Amino acid sequence: MQIDKQNTLLVGGEQSPRRAVIGGMVGLGIVAMLCLGTFTRPQRVTAQEPTGEKPNDVAVFMRAKLGHSQHVMEGLALADYSLIARGAHDLALASQASSWQVLQTEDYARQSREFRRACESLRSAANDKNLDGAALAWMEVTLKCIQCHKYVRDEQAGN
Structure with a gap:
């Protein structure tokens, strides 16, 4: 594995944008999992x-x-499209649950809609068996999570 002058991953001397995307997606996924865990402080x-x-x-x-x-991450790593689609579907369903509604603002409702659209893009890419498209859609879902968590923290700190 090498990196060329444009910081593109080279595999066997040839550029591999797919591996670069998947590598970035895995890193972003780890960040997302850490961010998702910020609200989960166990009670003793x-x-x-x-x-x-x-x-x-x-x-x-x-x-x-x-x-x-x-x-979703496991599905992306294994190219298991049904696992990706199931994770995307479950995330979209979760966003409609009452436990999801931690704020009652228009901005929060908008962010929830954007999250569901990103989940649908992920599910669609999985159904099309498009791993690169699913990886990019997962990055969008992850960014929506991070943006919303930041918004919730900022709103709660302001109250």
């Missing part, structure tokens, strides 16, 4: 001190969303 409750509180619904929901994201 000991058996000796029952609190009567239920687990944080948002934390549980975000953990499930992270699982759907991991399915």
Whole structure:
């Protein structure tokens, strides 16, 4: 593996934009998983001190969303199109759940719609068995996650 003067990945002396895209997608996916985990702080409750509180619904929901994201990443790594499509479908469905609605603003609603459109692009690429298209769509989904998480943090810090 080599890098040419334009920082393009060379495989066997030839450029491999597919590998470069997939490599970038894997890195971005790792960042996304870390970002998705920012809202999932486990609560510590000991058996000796029952609190009567239920687990944080948002934390549980975000953990499930992270699982759907991991399915997409696994599908991309293995070129398993059904796994990619299932993960995209599950993420889009999750965005319609009541636990998703952490803010009641027009900006938040817009970001949720954009996220669902990105998930549909991912699902469509998987159904077309287009790995490069799915990788690019996954980067878009990931960026939508990061942008929305930043928006939520900023809104919560401002309140």
